[in-house]
Amino acid sequence: MNHSSMPRSRAAQLLAACAALTTTLLLTMSSASATPQELAQRYPKDGFNTVEQADQALNEVRQERAAVEAEFADAQYACYSKFFSSPCVEHAKEQRRDALKTIRAVEVDAEAYKRRQTVVERDRALQQQAERDAAEAPERAAREKENAERAAQREADRAARASAQPPGTGNPPATAKPERAAPAPGRDRVAEHEAKAREQQRESEAGAGQRAQNIADYQRKQEEAKERQRHVAEKVAEREQKLKEKAAQGGAATTPAPAGAK
Numbered sequence: 522m523n524h525s526s527m528p529r530s531r532a533a534q535l536l537a538a539c540a541a542l543t544t545t546l547l548l549t550m551s552s553a554s555a556t557p558q559e560l561a562q563r564y565p566k567d568g569f570n571t572v573e574q575a576d577q578a579l580n581e582v583r584q585e586r587a588a589v590e591a592e593f594a595d596a597q598y599a600c601y602s603k604f605f606s607s608p609c610v611e612h613a614k615e616q617r618r619d620a621l622k623t624i625r626a627v628e629v630d631a632e633a634y635k636r637r638q639t640v641v642e643r644d645r646a647l648q649q650q651a652e653r654d655a656a657e658a659p660e661r662a663a664r665e666k667e668n669a670e671r672a673a674q675r676e677a678d679r680a681a682r683a684s685a686q687p688p689g690t691g692n693p694p695a696t697a698k699p700e701r702a703a704p705a706p707g708r709d710r711v712a713e714h715e716a717k718a719r720e721q722q723r724e725s726e727a728g729a730g731q732r733a734q735n736i737a738d739y740q741r742k743q744e745e746a747k748e749r750q751r752h753v754a755e756k757v758a759e760r761e762q763k764l765k766e767k768a769a770q771g772g773a774a775t776t777p778a779p780a781g782a783k
C-alpha cells in the first residue's frame with residue numbers, strides 16, 4: 522500500500538507544479554496587458570505636438586507589440602500542458618487581441634500626425650518659395666529690362682558709328698560677312714558708299730525688330746511667371762482648406778452623441 526501511494530503522491534505534486542506554472546504565466550500576461558493601456562494613456566488620441574513625440578510613440582509601439590507576442594507564446598505553451606487547454610488558449614488569445622488593438626490605435630494616430638505634418642511642411646515651403654519669387658520679381662524684371670536696354674543702346678551706337686565712318690576706315694565688323702569682290706577700275710566710290718550705308722541701315726532696322734521681339738518675349742515670360750505664382754498660391758490655400766475641413770469632420774465624428782439620442 523505504501524508502494525502504490527508514492528506514485529500517486531508524486532503525480533499530484535507534478536500536477537500542482539504545472540498548475541502553479543500555468544497560473545504564474547497567466548498572471549504575468551494579465552499584468553502585462555496593463556502596459557498597452559499605459560501606452561494609450563501616455564499618448565492619447567490627437568495628443569501629438571511634434572514629430573519627435575510621434576517617433577517616440579512608434580518606437581514604444583514596436584517594443585510593446587513584441588512583448589505582447591512573446592507573452593502570448595508563453596501563455597499558450599502553458600495552456601497546452603493542461604488537460605482542458607481550449608478555454609485557456611481562447612482566454613490568452615482574447616487578451617492578445619485586446620492588447621494589440623490598444624497598441625494599434627496609438628500607432629495609427631502617430632502615423633496620421635506625421636503624414637499631416639509632412640503635408641503642412643511641404644505647403645509651407647511652397648508658400649515661402651512663392652513669396653520669395655513675388656518679392657524678387659520686380660527687381661529681377663528691372664534688372665533684365667536694364668540689360669536689354671543697354672544691349673539695344675550698344676547695338677544702336679555701333680550702327681551709328683559704322684554709318685558715320687567713311688569707306689575703308691574704322692574697325693572691321695564684329696561678325697564675319699561674305700567677302701565682296703574688289704571694285705572694278707573706275708567704279709563710282711560715292712555710289713558704293715551709299716549702297717553700303719543703305720545695307721547698314723537695313724541691318725540696324727532688322728536688329729531693332731529683333732530687340733523689340735526680345736522685349737515682347739520677356740514681358741510675356743513675366744506674365745506667365747506671375748500666373749504660375751498665383752496658381753501655386755491658390756493650390757496651397759485649397760489644400761489648407763481641405764485639411765481644416767477634414768480635421769473638423771474628424772472632430773465631429775469623435776464627439777459622443779447626446780444622451781437619449783437615437
